[in-house]
Amino acid sequence: ETWETDVLVIGGGGAGLSAAINAAQQGAEVILIEKGSVLGGNTLMAGAAYNAVDPEAQENLMILSRAQKDALDGYLALNPTDPKLKFDVYPEWEAVLTELKGEINAFYSRNAGKAAGVDMPGFDSVALHMWNMYTGGLRELTDGSWIAPNVVLARQLAANALDAFVWMGEAGLEASYGLDAQYGTTVGTGTVLGAMWPRTHTFMSGAQRIPQLEKVAIDNGVTVFTETSGIELLTDASGRVIGAKAENVVDGTQITINTSKGVVLATGGYCANPVMVKEYDKYWGEDLSDRTLSTNMGTNRGDGIVMAQTIGADVTGMEIAQMMPSSSPVKGTMTDGIWADAAEQIWIDSSGKRFVDEYAERDVLAKASLALENGIFYIIYAGRGNVGNPNELLQGTDYNERVAGMVEGGHIWYGKTLAELAEATKTPAAGVAPAFTEEQLRATIEQYNSYVAAQHDDDFDKAVIAGAIDLDYVDANDDVGITISPRKASLHHTMGGVVIDTDTRVLNGNGEVIPGLWAAGEVTGGIHGGNRLGGNAITDIFVFGRIAGLNAAAGN
Ligand code: ADP
Structure with a gap:
């Protein structure tokens, strides 16, 4: 089969959908192909946090x-x-x-x-957002070299974040101003108010966002094909990208898609391809196996990076992939466990002892946990037993059902009392049975409570904290329980990818533009250096997706 269009977008996550919407709004005819059976990619699973410096709102809302x-x-x-x-x-x-x-x-x-x-x-300011990206993303690699965000791309992200947020609202997406959250440094679970500046806006959860984006794309005339995988980029004699070969993944039909303007690559990262992560890795070393699990959709295997490399594109930042520490040891996904803020949980090893500062950055947490036996650690979470921490998980009250479901599914342990909880850990959950004793757990929790009282964590020498667990309250109240969830770090976000300029044009190894090819989202590299800040991923895909759509529609 042969299809004709102005712009082809490969990949139907947030970056691809926003590129397609903007290209169509500029009057281009747009086809979007998605390998999976549903649109969304990682964007479907991502949270709602959207970092954008917003001086007017921040000046009024913040002291x-x-x-x-x-x-x-x-x-x-x-x-x-x-x-x-x-x-x-x-x-x-x-x-x-x-x-x-x-x-x-x-x-x-x-x-x-x-x-x-x-x-x-x-x-707050663009320079401060950039500075947070620099200090948060600066990392030393195993060969002694360094990695940091590309300053020009970091500025493009920070300076256009608010505009892109407003644009999404105008395009028909429901975005809300909720400068309540303070992401911006990566923190243990990604749900923590771990950073210093409230610049996080709320922009629907992934599950709400993707259907809305799809609707807006279709309303703007974008033609969407799922179960259609981009395989190869086509170039003319001058090297300009003039389309792509694709395949229907269900029946194997081969499709040639000719474009008058060019192709936007938005195929996401490659965390579902641990062999590829390992091939480039200069960070995790032996902690990374080619069977390491991932939080990602199985289709995020780096196809776009390979397709672009085949026609000469350069890559950058491939040496580090971000790991999500609190993932399921069985599936790698961020499910099948109960956890919350760093301030509401205690992380222990199989001997019942704390092994890391729960507030540390994701890579620090992941490294510490991967050094444990089988890389498995345990999160103690007490829900309403947490002192002074009415947790949002517990509001809306399906919390107890969620816990029950997870216990029944064999994912976590639960006890109405600490003794019951300890007893439960003799039976395997997620394939492990640490058989904690009540004494072990009590000693760790009581020590932690004493740190909270003294406002100093002696184990990791830092000021603290909230998160004491009132064991008497837990033991005395039948409707208040305590859980332990086994967790293991898994691959979460690849910061590396194809090299782009601020117009999202893909560059070759000599730093020259490959005409007719733009890229946006996790498929690109260099923006975040060695560590992406929480709340910057959604900003990245909409800022750069929007720019890619604009330029692709113009054909330059
Ligand atoms: P981003 O956040 O950069 O938009 P996502 O992970 O949300 O990235 O989306 C990337 C999408 O690209 C996923 O839905 C994935 O299935 C899709 N994809 C990956 N490889 C291909 C391919 N070869 N052809 C078409 N779609 C692809």
């Missing part, structure tokens, strides 16, 4: 806390010659720090005489 003021003063005090800043390797980031310092000084002058935590308004 600058003392901790934030300390952080701002800390940035002002940074000395560019400090080797930790790595400006010897990344001199282009020094200008961002200078810009940030200028903004902070101007902010202080504007608010002279006001007190932090009382009447000083909120502060």
Whole structure:
């Protein structure tokens, strides 16, 4: 079969759908092909967090806390010659720090005489968002080299985040201003208020978002084919991309799709292809096996990266794949367990002892857990037994049913009392039976409670915390229980991928544009360096997907 169109989008996750919508809005004829039987990819499973600096809203909604003021003063005090800043390797980031310092000084002058935590308004800026990306994404690799976000792409993300958010609203998607959450550093579970700045907007959960995007795409005239896999990019004699070969994955029909403008690659990452992750890995080393599980859709195998490489595209940042620590040891997915904020859970090893600071970044948590026997660790979560932490999981009250379902499914252990819980752990869940004793669990929890009381975690030498578990309350109240969920890190997000410029044009190994080819979303590399911040993934796919659609429709 042969199809004709202006723009072909390969991949039907958030990046592909937003590229298709924008290209169609510009008047292009658009075909989108998706390998899976449903649209959505990882975007379907992703949360609703969307980071966007929004000075007007933030200035009105926020009072600058003392901790934030300390952080701002800390940035002002940074000395560019400090080797930790790595400006010897990344001199282009020094200008961002200078810009940030200028903004902070101007902010202080504007608010002279006001007190932090009382009447000083909120502060945020594109430079600060970028700076968080830099310090959060800077990582050393096993060969001693370094990896960091590409400063130009980081600016493109941070500077266009709010516009893209507003655009989605105008395109018909329900997005809401909820500057309540503070993502922005990666934290244990991704659900934690772990970062310093409330710049996270709420933009529907994945399950709500994808059907809406699909509807908006179809309303704008995009033709969508699922179960259709892109296989090969077609080029003309000049090297311009002029279409692609595809295959119907159900009946094997071969399809040639000719494009008058070109192709947008939006095939996502390659976490469902651990062999590929391992091939490039310079971070996890032996902790990564070619059977490591993934939180991803099975179709996210890096097809787009390979297709682009075949016609000369360059790749970057492939050395690190992000692992999600709190995944199912059986499936690799972020399901079949009960966990919540870092401030509401205790992580233990098979001897019942804490082994990591629960607030650490995802890669730190994953590394610490993978060093344990079989890489398995256990999350203690007490729900309403948590002191001073009315958890949102428990509101709406299907919590007890969820717990019951997970116990029945053999995924977790539950006890109305600590003794009952310990007894339960003798029976395997998720294939393991640590047989904790009540004494072990009690000792760990009581020690943790003492740290909370003293506001200092002696095990990991840091200030704390919330999250004491009131064992007397748990033991005394039949309707209040406590759970343990076995967990194991699994592959979650690949930061590496094809090299793009700020117009999402794909570049070859000489840094030259491959005409007729754009890429957006997880298939691209360089934006996040070695570690993507929580709340930046959805921003990434909509900012760059939208740009890709615009440029593809124009054909340049
Ligand atoms: P992003 O967040 O970058 O949009 P997603 O993971 O959400 O990435 O979406 C990528 C989509 O691309 C997935 O739905 C995946 O099934 C699809 N995909 C992967 N490889 C191909 C391919 N060869 N042809 C068509 N679609 C593909």
